[in-house]
Amino acid sequence: MLNAADNDFENLLLQHLPAEVLRPVEPRYAEEPRGYHKGLVGILALPRTVDEVATLLRCANEARVGVIPYGGGTGLVAGQVIPDGPAPLVLSLERMNAVRAVYPDENVIVVEAGVILADVQAAAREVDRLFPLSLAAEGSARIGGNLGTNAGGTGVLRYGNTRDLCLGLEAVLPDGQIWHGLTRLRKNNTGYDLRNLLIGAEGTLGVITAAALKLFPQPESTGTAIMVVPSPRAALDLLSLGRSQVGEGISAFELMNGQGFDFLTETLPDVRQPFDTPPDWCVLIELGLNGGLDAAEVLENLFVAGMEAGLVSDGLIAQSEQQAAEFWTVREQLPQANRMIGSVSSHDISIPLRALPDFIEDGLAKVAAIGEFRVNCFGHVGDGNLHYNVFPPKGRSRNDYVDEREALQRAIHDLVHEVGGSFSAEHGVGRLKVDDLERYGDPAKLFAMRAIKTALDPRGIMNPGAVLRLPPQ
Amino acid sequence: MLNAADNDFENLLLQHLPAEVLRPVEPRYAEEPRGYHKGLVGILALPRTVDEVATLLRCANEARVGVIPYGGGTGLVAGQVIPDGPAPLVLSLERMNAVRAVYPDENVIVVEAGVILADVQAAAREVDRLFPLSLAAEGSARIGGNLGTNAGGTGVLRYGNTRDLCLGLEAVLPDGQIWHGLTRLRKNNTGYDLRNLLIGAEGTLGVITAAALKLFPQPESTGTAIMVVPSPRAALDLLSLGRSQVGEGISAFELMNGQGFDFLTETLPDVRQPFDTPPDWCVLIELGLNGGLDAAEVLENLFVAGMEAGLVSDGLIAQSEQQAAEFWTVREQLPQANRMIGSVSSHDISIPLRALPDFIEDGLAKVAAIGEFRVNCFGHVGDGNLHYNVFPPKGRSRNDYVDEREALQRAIHDLVHEVGGSFSAEHGVGRLKVDDLERYGDPAKLFAMRAIKTALDPRGIMNPGAVLRLPPQ
Numbered sequence: 001m002l003n004a005a006d007n008d009f010e011n012l013l014l015q016h017l018p019a020e021v022l023r024p025v026e027p028r029y030a031e032e033p034r035g036y037h038k039g040l041v042g043i044l045a046l047p048r049t050v051d052e053v054a055t056l057l058r059c060a061n062e063a064r065v066g067v068i069p070y071g072g073g074t075g076l077v078a079g080q081v082i083p084d085g086p087a088p089l090v091l092s093l094e095r096m097n098a099v100r101a102v103y104p105d106e107n108v109i110v111v112e113a114g115v116i117l118a119d120v121q122a123a124a125r126e127v128d129r130l131f132p133l134s135l136a137a138e139g140s141a142r143i144g145g146n147l148g149t150n151a152g153g154t155g156v157l158r159y160g161n162t163r164d165l166c167l168g169l170e171a172v173l174p175d176g177q178i179w180h181g182l183t184r185l186r187k188n189n190t191g192y193d194l195r196n197l198l199i200g201a202e203g204t205l206g207v208i209t210a211a212a213l214k215l216f217p218q219p220e221s222t223g224t225a226i227m228v229v230p231s232p233r234a235a236l237d238l239l240s241l242g243r244s245q246v247g248e249g250i251s252a253f254e255l256m257n258g259q260g261f262d263f264l265t266e267t268l269p270d271v272r273q274p275f276d277t278p279p280d281w282c283v284l285i286e287l288g289l290n291g292g293l294d295a296a297e298v299l300e301n302l303f304v305a306g307m308e309a310g311l312v313s314d315g316l317i318a319q320s321e322q323q324a325a326e327f328w329t330v331r332e333q334l335p336q337a338n339r340m341i342g343s344v345s346s347h348d349i350s351i352p353l354r355a356l357p358d359f360i361e362d363g364l365a366k367v368a369a370i371g372e373f374r375v376n377c378f379g380h381v382g383d384g385n386l387h388y389n390v391f392p393p394k395g396r397s398r399n400d401y402v403d404e405r406e407a408l409q410r411a412i413h414d415l416v417h418e419v420g421g422s423f424s425a426e427h428g429v430g431r432l433k434v435d436d437l438e439r440y441g442d443p444a445k446l447f448a449m450r451a452i453k454t455a456l457d458p459r460g461i462m463n464p465g466a467v468l469r470l471p472p473q
Numbered sequence: 474m475l476n477a478a479d480n481d482f483e484n485l486l487l488q489h490l491p492a493e494v495l496r497p498v499e500p501r502y503a504e505e506p507r508g509y510h511k512g513l514v515g516i517l518a519l520p521r522t523v524d525e526v527a528t529l530l531r532c533a534n535e536a537r538v539g540v541i542p543y544g545g546g547t548g549l550v551a552g553q554v555i556p557d558g559p560a561p562l563v564l565s566l567e568r569m570n571a572v573r574a575v576y577p578d579e580n581v582i583v584v585e586a587g588v589i590l591a592d593v594q595a596a597a598r599e600v601d602r603l604f605p606l607s608l609a610a611e612g613s614a615r616i617g618g619n620l621g622t623n624a625g626g627t628g629v630l631r632y633g634n635t636r637d638l639c640l641g642l643e644a645v646l647p648d649g650q651i652w653h654g655l656t657r658l659r660k661n662n663t664g665y666d667l668r669n670l671l672i673g674a675e676g677t678l679g680v681i682t683a684a685a686l687k688l689f690p691q692p693e694s695t696g697t698a699i700m701v702v703p704s705p706r707a708a709l710d711l712l713s714l715g716r717s718q719v720g721e722g723i724s725a726f727e728l729m730n731g732q733g734f735d736f737l738t739e740t741l742p743d744v745r746q747p748f749d750t751p752p753d754w755c756v757l758i759e760l761g762l763n764g765g766l767d768a769a770e771v772l773e774n775l776f777v778a779g780m781e782a783g784l785v786s787d788g789l790i791a792q793s794e795q796q797a798a799e800f801w802t803v804r805e806q807l808p809q810a811n812r813m814i815g816s817v818s819s820h821d822i823s824i825p826l827r828a829l830p831d832f833i834e835d836g837l838a839k840v841a842a843i844g845e846f847r848v849n850c851f852g853h854v855g856d857g858n859l860h861y862n863v864f865p866p867k868g869r870s871r872n873d874y875v876d877e878r879e880a881l882q883r884a885i886h887d888l889v890h891e892v893g894g895s896f897s898a899e900h901g902v903g904r905l906k907v908d909d910l911e912r913y914g915d916p917a918k919l920f921a922m923r924a925i926k927t928a929l930d931p932r933g934i935m936n937p938g939a940v941l942r943l944p945p946q
Contacts, residue, residue: 105713106826150662161660164637177917186856187634187823187898189623189673190910191940192922196669200662217720240578247690247763248721290720291766298764350660353579383659425660437663444650448929449665455928456921467664 002066002464004086005042009063013043016055021045029090032081033074033137034339037431039081041090048095050170050178050209057207057461058176060089066464067091069203071145072116074137076348077430079149079202079466088464093144096209099123107215108167108184113144113208120213129215130288132159132251136332144208150200152426154252154331157382158288159216161426163199168212171198174205174457184212197452202428203463205456219251219288223295224324227303227315228279232381233357234311235283239382241309242285242302249298252286253382260334260376263391267340271333272326274316283381284331286324334378338389342398344373345408346389349416350425353384359419363388366411371404385425388412413440429467438469475539475937477559478515482536486516489528494518502563505554506547506610507812510904512554515561519568523643523651523682526564530680530934531649533562539937540564542676544618545589547610549821550903552622552675552939561937566617569682572596580688581640581657586617586681593686602688605632605724609805617681623673625899627725627804630855631761632689634899636672641685644671647678647930657685670925675901676936678929692724692761696768697797700776700788701752705854706830707784708756712855714782715758715775722771725759726855733807733849736864740813744806745799747789756854757804759797807851811862815871817846818881819862822889823898826857832892836861839884844877858898861885886913902940911942 003009013022023044030039042065047053060067066088073080082088093114100110104127111120117138124131133146135153145151147169151162159165168183181195198206229235235255242250261278264271275282285302287295299317306312318324338346351359360377367373372393379387390408392401413423413436423436438446446468453460453468460470476482486495496517503512515538520526533540539561546553555561566587573583577600584593590611597604606619608626618624620642624635632638641656654668671679702708708728715723734751737744748755758775760768772790779785791797811819824832833850840846845866852860863881865874886896886909896909911919919941926933926941933943 103825103827105709152660152662156660160637163666164633173917173921177920179917179921180915181918183893183895184825185823185893185895185898187625187629187853187858188895189625189897189899189901190895190906191673191902191914191918192678192925193623193636193666193669193673194918194921196666197925200664200666205665217716219720236578243690245764247692247761249764288720289764291718291722291762291764291771293764293766350658352576352657354576380660385660420656420658422656422658422661422663424662425658426662428662429664433663441664442653444646444652445654445664445667447650448646448652448667451928452665452670452925455924 002086002461003064005065005089009065010043012059012063013056016059017052021047021052028073029070029092030081031073032078033076037078037081037083039083040087042087043089045089045091046095047091050172053091053172053207053209054176054178056089056091057172057174060461061175061459064459065089065461067461068463069093069144069148069207071113071142071148072137072140074141075145075149075430076427077424077432079428079430079463082465085465091207093142093209100210102127103184104129106184108212109215110182110210110212111143112210113142115143117141117143117146124215128218130218131213131215133162133165136335143211147199147208147211148201148203149428152380152385154254154380156380157253158248158251163196165214166195166199166211167214169195169198169208170210172207172209174462182210182212200428202430202466204453204467205462217290219290221289221293221295223287223299224318224327225285225299225303225315226274226282226327227285227306227312228282229312231281231357232360235281235381236353236356238283238306238311241305241311245302246287246289246298249287249289250285250382251288252284254284254331254379255281255381256284256331256334256378257281257376259374260337260378263337263341263376264330264333267337268333271329273330274327279314284327338376341391343389343391344398344401345405346387347412348425348427349388349421349423350383350385351416351419351421355419356381356384359415363412363415366415367408370407370411431466434467434469437467475559475934476537478538478562482538483516485532485536486529489532490525494520494525501546502543502565503554504546505551506549510551510554510556512556513560514563517563517565519565521568523645526645526680526682527649527651529562529564530645530647533934534648534932537932538562538934540934541936542566542617542621542680544586544615544621545610545613547614548618548622548903549900550905552901552903552936555938558938564680566615566682573683575600576657577602579657581685582688583655583683583685584616585683586615588616590614590616590619597688601691603691604686604688606635606638609808616684620672620681620684621674621676622901625853625858627727627853629853630726631721631724636669638687639668639672639684640687642668642671642681643683645680645682647935655683655685673901675903675939677926677940678935690763692763694762694766694768696760696772697791697800698758698772698776698788699747699755699800700758700779700785701755702785704754704830705833708754708854709826709829711756711779711784714778714784718775719760719762719771722760722762723758723855724761725757727757727804727852728754728854729757729804729807729851730754730849732847733810733851736810736814736849737803737806740810741806744802746803747800752787757800811849814864816862816864817871817874818878819860820885821898821900822861822894822896823856823858824889824892824894828892829854829857832888836885836888839888840881843880843884904939907940907942910940
């Protein structure tokens with residue numbers, strides 16, 4: 001069993017660390033963005049160096065105190081809040097927020113875990129490079145949290161997940177050992193892939209303190225369009241058509257639907273919508289091209305070819321950066337509108353592309369069989385990643401449907417599992433999906449995960465209760 | 474301690490498996506391609522299904538018999554041969570050589586571990602897709618071995634290592650549990666990254682039996698050129714220039730030097746060389762472009778811009794597929810020429826790009842301080858990956874320099890370590906570099922590796938002696 005981060009533990013920490021590493025507990029460290037879950041905070045530590053992180057973990061390990069590595073607090077699966085049990089040490093990386101080095105000629109940036117994602121993007125832009133990780137919470141999410149959760153976002157189609165953007169890590173193991181793995185190398189076959197094991201482990205195997213990240217050339221010409229498509233299947237065919245025309249040049253390909261536009265009208269009327277009558281389905285496409293190609297012209301060609309093939313019925317190509325930004329605002333405000341409507345059940349799922357159009361249909365039928373709901377299904381369709389969210393009928397509140405929530409989740413996740421999809425595409429497991437992982441996860445993989453967790457964190461201090469449910473040590 | 478794969482063990486296997494899974498031992502399974510190292514083979518098994526693999530491992534684990542997962546046998550670090558100790562079970566995947574499925578619309582292919590790499594490439598081409606993993610041994614290397622060693626090759630610059638090309642795995646854990654992880658999903662954040670842990674573990678954590686791999690659009694227009702550069706630094710500057718012009722369009726960027734051309738002249742005079750007088754340094758560039766761009770034209774522009782910037786002094790742009798193939802033959806025959814000359818010491822290293830030009834200079838000085846040698850330094854310079862090979866002076870044999878080998882290796886690897894490089898960029902650790910890993914590896918990472926190995930393979934049956942030296946169980 002773990003012990004609480006109490007006065008005795010605080011005294012232990014103060015024997016080994018300067019007092020200014022600890023801070024009075026503030027409520028925001030006990031909250032998650034949707035406000036559904038509250039967490040316990042015994043002690044709040046804000047270390048400034050990897051050595052201080054190492055000391056904190058060594059002490060926590062010795063005292064058997066649970067530790068929550070804390071980034072920007074924007075996670076959506078309650079990985080950052082412990083609802084009950086012994087109060088943990090919350091270890092926020094926010095003061096480790098230095099850009100340690102930028103190597104434009106190597107397309108590498110080295111940042112500490114506490115750097116805000118938007119600041120990583122800005123530091124790359126300053127040297128005429130692109131850091132392509134991009135997501136709605138980028139103004140407050142910190143890169144350590146993005147790494148810990150292997151964050152996704154809109155750039156995955158072209159540039160991959162956070163995992164794919166990382167070359168090296170500095171991290172502290174649960175017993176306080178520091179791994180100095182901040183390599184900038186693209187090729188390094190010297191042993192097990194500890195980097196990818198820590199990435200996406202959601203803080204359960206150690207604390208990431210810094211990372212060497214890949215940068216990319218800024219595309220010379222970017223273009224943004226919204227195209228109306230008759231169906232999700234047509235959206236995928238349009239993606240294939242686009243890829244055959246421009247190869248890797250498609251930077252984003254986002255599906256939106258009429259329900260989402262209605263929600264925007266209802267909750268955020270100031271958001272300027274692209275069409276007077278919201279289409280049932282449309283895609284937001286962004287291209288980033290080099291080699292002297294003109295992105296607007298290529299989009300025009302894709303639009304014409306799409307019309308000819310019956311894949312596109314209407315569309316707008318942004319004529320200015322401002323208009324492109326407006327298109328993106330529509331996409332990025334969808335989650336906020338959803339939140340204001342209040343979902344009964346929300347799902348961050350991925351589906352093999354081939355099965356995706358049928359899944360959307362079948363999912364609607366499953367939901368309708370449970371009751372009268374509104375579904376907003378949108379997202380990173382090029383990756384097969386849908387945000388599939390179920391809402392009460394107009395005029396009713398999510399609180400009226402508490403009893404249906406479990407049936408909805410089960411029906412949708414069962415269907416996802418049936419077609420070879422994932423019940424968590426990009427948000428992770430956290431605490432909200434531990435049951436799903438036990439239900440749908442491969443038994444051999446779960447066995448291996450538990451063996452690894454026990455081997456690296458035998459006392460179970462790291463983010464206890466997240467990802468895996470372990471027998472008491 | 475492990476037991477030998479002897480008659481008793483064979484009898485155990487025959488209780489659980491059909492007799493045709495076992496085969497009489499053939500000498501080739503005890504050899505590696507350069508012929509420097511010989512291995513022991515107790516029993517040879519050629520399973521046909523993942524269930525047979527699982528049974529083999531379950532029996533081996535029960536009987537504490539070592540197992541070598543065997544692919545095409547082309548590895549260069551003796552990961553596939555056990556020189557001494559109890560004779561192992563050699564488990565060759567060669568009969569698991571089915572392409573299980575191709576999903577061109579999803580850009581995914583699912584293959585069994587025993588499929589030869591060239592056959593994966595061919596299956597992709599058949600559906601107008603590209604599987605970009607490409608290396609000299611592709612005609613005999615098997616994809617399971619490529620995955621086990623996280624193989625590199627010439628396509629890494631654009632498409633990444635084997636690791637980056639894999640979406641999902643089917644694998645057998647050391648105790649015989651089967652992990653059914655053949656997902657085709659691009660996004661799947663449901664627990665620890667077991668996939669990347671097995672990839673590059675060189676068969677020490679389990680046996681990969683099948684993989685879901687990424688495919689890519691075939692570039693519409695490809696072009697190949699050889700450009701003479703005044704120095705490695707100029708080569709890297711030319712790469713930067715090229716990237717600013719064509720973004721991700723550079724598919725390969727290979728450095729070659731005069732010594733390599735001399736070796737070709739000496740050993741393989743039939744290979745048609747591009748220049749009458751071999752240049753000191755040149756680069757082989759391949760572009761693969763879409764969006765209506767003409768690769769030959771873009772290469773022409775790059776050549777002109779390179780000349781103007783003083784980065785290029787001469788060059789040839791292939792005027793036909795045949796000529797492009799001739800350029801590649803030169804590059805691909807370099808290892809064979811090296812083998813025929815016979816290196817005293819050879820190094821598969823990677824260096825941060827910024828430090829690479831100085832490293833080449835400093836390395837020559839270190840080598841010269843030990844004795845009179847010839848150095849052939851070439852390779853995937855865009856990734857910072859050099860094959861840095863040291864040869865005896867003309868007319869002498871490698872056997873005359875056995876005593877210098879260790880000093881050379883130490884001097885070069887020390888220098889690599891000093892500048893933040895890797896002593897094994899793409900070949901892996903195998904058995905030849907276990908000492909290097911102990912010397913240069915990060916202690917916390919080694920600790921974590923040993924903990925993981927012990928957790929997943931407590932009896933130490935999987936490829937014993939490769940990668941890690943463990944205390945006897």
